Amino acid sequence: MANSGSGDSVVDRVVRLIEAFPEGSAALQLSELADRAGLPLTTAHRLVRQLAGHGLLELGSGGSVRLGLRLWELVNRNSPTLALRQAAMPLMEDIQQVLNQNVNLAVLDGWDALFVERLSRRGSVANRAKVAGRMPVHLSSAGLALMAHQPASVQAAYLRQFKDPADRLRAGDLRSLLAEAADEGYAQLAGVVDPDTWGIAVPVRDARKRTVAALGVVVPLREMRLQALVPALQTAARGIGRRLGDSRTAAEFRSMEDL
Amino acid sequence: MANSGSGDSVVDRVVRLIEAFPEGSAALQLSELADRAGLPLTTAHRLVRQLAGHGLLELGSGGSVRLGLRLWELVNRNSPTLALRQAAMPLMEDIQQVLNQNVNLAVLDGWDALFVERLSRRGSVANRAKVAGRMPVHLSSAGLALMAHQPASVQAAYLRQFKDPADRLRAGDLRSLLAEAADEGYAQLAGVVDPDTWGIAVPVRDARKRTVAALGVVVPLREMRLQALVPALQTAARGIGRRLGDSRTAAEFRSMEDL
DNA sequence: CGGCTCTTTCCGTTGAATGGAATTTGAAGC
DNA sequence: GCTTCAAATTCCATTCAACGGAAAGAGCCG
Known part of the structure; x- marks a missing residue:
């Protein structure tokens, strides 16, 4: 040869x-x-x-x-997430300080949420959802928040995956989960990693209103207080979006080439 | 062709x-x-x-x-610095909380200090010494702390660089700076980036007593209090070294192939 | 519309990449 | 210390993937 x-x-x-x-x-x-x-x-x-x-x-x-x-x-001196992380960091720290919960930031890559930054709850040692880790869209609040605000074509392509016989049920569930997340402006999901935790995530939009990331927290079930969490997250997410405005992040998702 | x-x-x-x-x-x-x-x-x-x-x-x-x-x-899911950063993160957070100063962690790569992690002073926006940034050994307290505790052969090779006519002076200065840092157990350097700041760094040693990293802070000149800073840093550095013990980090420095 | 710059495709030439076989290194077992 | 075995490393004849100049396409601006 x-x-x-x-x-x-x-x-x-x-x-x-x-x-x-x-x-x-x-x-x-x-x-x-x-x-x-x-x-x-x-x-x-x-x-x-x-x-x-x-x-x-x-x-x-x-x-x-x-x-x-x-x-x-x-x-790392040149990562495609650099602008996003720099814009997000201060506001993530705010969230961490105010809520004292694990905070994370994810982008959509294919049909996964890819976590690009995270801050641990003060004093916590648990290290789930590591930086550079992935979670399927349907198994993470961040993934749901991201997908819920994608263009219809992307959502359609995503849901098409679940058209297989066995998953038939899932497709319907997912569709309503996404619709709900889109309506409410946030996504929530009972912890998949840890049964006693709950994930909440909101979309981060850039100046052109495109959803480029999701900002989320993971909280112990007993400390779950949506009324307090969601507005804080949404405010921070808007702040991130604003700081993102000028820098040309784009964060183009690679959509359906993967199949 | x-x-x-x-x-x-x-x-x-x-x-x-x-x-x-x-x-x-x-x-x-x-x-x-x-x-x-x-x-x-x-x-x-x-x-x-x-x-x-x-x-x-x-x-x-x-x-x-x-x-x-x-x-x-x-x-990033697999970086050579992963183990080091995981071991260091909690203790870096402690330092940040207690001293409320910029904290950073660097390794030696060639004749540069390569910064692998940093935490900003609370509320500060300044973003100097970015992650994945480099500083020449002789221009950073972290670099000096790292070099001061390298084997004699490495130090000799390093100093040989400065044997050029114009730099003659420097070699002597550097040699004494390094000797002092080795004696005292920490390195300090008036801010090169910002004239009003001061850098202090201590070596982080693994279980085999090899210096694998440097832990440092950057403080405004007027808040400089060595008596408080150095012991805190040294304690944290030992903590990091201990946590490093079992995981096989090694962080072999690429020494003199570069020339 | 014509001139300009930058990207993209085309395609004949050829030496860099290839990988099976042979050799060396090194660690574990006797 | 000697043998065994599994790994890394070196060797080298074969050949097709990489190469890059030339030409065609895509935008853009005046």
């Missing part, structure tokens, strides 16, 4: 290599990495060495590989 | 492309990106499209390119 026995380009392989790291893993053995990326050991070895040469990966002793500090730096 | 007219591999080019984004830029024109990366327009175009296909880059309307959400996700 020669250039790529299978039908994928070098770029494809590099991407697969980076994607092959399982969530939260510190380091991987080269052979395991090759395996996970579906690459011949030799090829993986060559690519890893090249990437490590640029600092995007780092080689530990004994063939262990992990993401490089340089890559972290490049992405 | 054929495969790579110049002498660089596909991987090299992809890396150059990602590195070509200037700090904090939202989006770049394709042609400008090609220019900055030193790639023929056609080649840049092809690579960008491939990367965008995987979500590592995103294409805006009109040929604008920026880093993709997917890349941000992959790197």
Whole structure:
């Protein structure tokens, strides 16, 4: 064989290599990495060495590989969420101080809510819904808040997913959940991660009224007081939207290419 | 011509492309990106499209390119600094609450301090020393604290840089600064960014006593009270080191390959 | 509308990427 | 200390994916 026995380009392989790291893993053995990326050991070895040469990966002793500090730096000094996070941070801190609850900020990516920032309840150690974590739209209040305010075409495409026989029921439920969230201006959902918590989220709109993010809190069931939470969140969300106004964030969602 | 007219591999080019984004830029024109990366327009175009296909880059309307959400996700859910930041976060919050000052956490990368986390003074808006920002070792208290506790070989290599005629003076100054920092157990430096602020940083050591990070604060000159700050920082730094104990962070610094 | 700039497609050329085989390294077991 | 086994690493002949100049398309502005 020669250039790529299978039908994928070098770029494809590099991407697969980076994607092959399982969530939260510190380091991987080269052979395991090759395996996970579906690459011949030799090829993986060559690519890893090249990437490590640029600092995007780092080689530990004994063939262990992990993401490089340089890559972290490049992405984080320039992340697509930077403007959003900068706009949101002060207001998220306000929420955290006033309500003393876990606060989070998510954007829509495909059919998931992707959490881009979070602040923990003071004193809490629990670390659910980590930064850079995902939750399916229908399993998170943030996801529902985001989807409820998407253009009709996106919602339709989303709901089409659930047209499968077994899920028939779900589609109806979801549709009304979304409608309700759209009407009320917030989404709520009994905690899926933890049965004793409740999630509430509101949409964050930019100057052009497009929903670019969701601002949410996770509260213990017994401390749940919608009357207090929702207005606070909505006020903060508007504040974020305003600060977002000038900077050209856009946060274009990748919509249905994924299928 | 054929495969790579110049002498660089596909991987090299992809890396150059990602590195070509200037700090904090939202989006770049394709042609400008090609220019900055030193790639023929056609080649840049092809690579960008491939990367965008995987979500590592995103294409805006009109040929604008920026880093993709997917890349941000992959790197941040799995960053090499994750363990360090998780260990440090609660104690950084303590410092922030107790002292009410800007707190930051840095690691050594080459001859720079790379800031991996920061908390702002309550109510402050100033956003200096951003996350993923760099400061040369000799211009930051964090850098000095880190370098002061590196093995002798690393320090020697570092100081060798300043052996150039013009910098002759500096080498001596630096050497004594480092020695002092090592003796005292903390480093201080009059604000370089802002003339009215002062930086103080202490080393964070892991279970094997290796200095893996620096914990620092930036305080207004008039609020400078070493007696109060240093012990608080040192206590927190020890706490971080302890929490780091089991998780295998290592944070191997890339030392002198850079020259 | 014509001139300009930037993006995108086309396509023949060719050397960089490839991966099986062989070798080395290193850790665990006897 | 010696053997075994699994891993990383080096070697190298083969060949197709990457390359990039040229040309075509897309916007934009005066």
